[in-house]
Structure formats: structure tokens, C-alpha cells
Amino acid sequence: MSELTKKLFTLAFIREGNRLLLGYKKRGFGQGRWNAFGGKVEAGETPEEAAVREVQEEAGVMVVGGVEKVGELLFTFEGDPTAMHVMVFSARGYTGTPTESEEMKPQWFSVDSLPYSLMWPDDELWYPIYLRGGKFRGRFHFQGHDKILSEKLEEVQTFD
Numbered sequence: 001m002s003e004l005t006k007k008l009f010t011l012a013f014i015r016e017g018n019r020l021l022l023g024y025k026k027r028g029f030g031q032g033r034w035n036a037f038g039g040k041v042e043a044g045e046t047p048e049e050a051a052v053r054e055v056q057e058e059a060g061v062m063v064v065g066g067v068e069k070v071g072e073l074l075f076t077f078e079g080d081p082t083a084m085h086v087m088v089f090s091a092r093g094y095t096g097t098p099t100e101s102e103e104m105k106p107q108w109f110s111v112d113s114l115p116y117s118l119m120w121p122d123d124e125l126w127y128p129i130y131l132r133g134g135k136f137r138g139r140f141h142f143q144g145h146d147k148i149l150s151e152k153l154e155e156v157q158t159f160d
């Protein structure tokens with residue numbers, strides 16, 4: 001089996017009680033889907049720093065009190081030797097008003113009516129764990145960007 005190259009990404013949630021802030025991706029990877037905020041971890045950044053930066057860049061709000069790691073996901077794609085290793089965080093707080101950026105259009109959703117049909121297909125599998133306060137680790141192998149060929153998802157207590 002050929003070696004996978006892993007690239008590190010973040011995905012961060014802003015949650016306020018029963019509502020969750022998602023962004024409509026206007027361009028690039030995942031265009032046309034609603035997602036949390038995130039992107040590549042730049043050289044010299046910790047994943048936590050990258051998560052805070054991406055939230056500010058994409059949603060126009062500042063994280064307050066740091067972020068808590070809630071998940072770790074690995075995405076692979078048929079025929080592609082590069083895997084996406086995504087650290088998932090939840091912001092402890094935020095300040096500011098969500099504002100559209102050139103990359104994303106933020107909008108609040110009730111956690112009971114998330115637009116799963118317009119999101120990545122793995123999201124409806126692991127969001128429920130996050131939404132009830134759990135932590136998770138998962139891997140998803142895709143054909144293209146719409147079909148999950150295989151998956152493994154587990155709820156965890158900690159990340160070691």
C-alpha cells in the first residue's frame with residue numbers, strides 16, 4: 001500500500017446555546033456547502049492558533065477564552081495520496097458580529113435543523129456527538145466529494 005501524505009487542517013465551531021454558526025463556502029474546496037470555519041494550519045502555528053485565526057478570517061468574530069478540542073478526523077480520497085487530517089475545535093466564547101468574508105457567508109442555525117443535505121456527507125454522522133457534548137475520532141474514505149466508501153467513527157473521552 002502506498003504511503004499517505006497528511007496535511008493538517010482545522011475546523012472550529014461557534015455555538016451559542018441551541019444555535020450553531022455555520023458558513024456557506026463561496027469558493028475553493030467544499031464550495032457550495034455549509035461548514036464550520038477552518039482551513040490549513042500554517043507553518044509555525046499550533047492547530048489552536050490556526051483555528052482562532054480562521055474563525056476571525058472567515059466569520060469575522062474573535063474567539064474569546066480559547067478553543068477546546070472536540071474531534072479528530074481523517075479524510076482520504078480514492079486515487080489521492082494526500083489525506084486531510086482535521087482537528088475539530090469548539091470556541092469557548094466569541095466577541096463581535098458574524099460578518100461575510102470573501103470565502104464564507106456566516107449564518108446561525110438551530111441545532112435541531114441543520115442543513116445536512118447541503119453539507120459534507122460525513123457531517124451528519126459526527127455532528128450529533130459534538131452537539132451532545134461528546135468527543136470523537138473518525139476516518140472517512142471518499143469517492144469524489146459526495147460518496148463515502150468506508151468510515152470509522154468512535155466516541156472518545158480524551159485524545160492522546
Ligand SMILES: Nc1ncnc2c1[nH]c(=O)n2[C@H]1C[C@H](O)[C@@H](COP(=O)(O)OP(=O)(O)OP(=O)(O)O)O1
Nearest residue numbers: 009010011028029030037038039040084086120122
Ligand atoms: N468531509 C468534511 N467534513 C467537514 N469538514 C471538512 C470536510 N472536508 C474538509 O476539508 N473539511 C473542512 C476542513 C477545513 O476546515 C476546510 C477546508 O479547508 P480550506 O478551505 O481548503 O482551507 P483554507 O486554508 O481556508 O483554504 P484557502 O484559504 O487556501 O483557500 O473544510
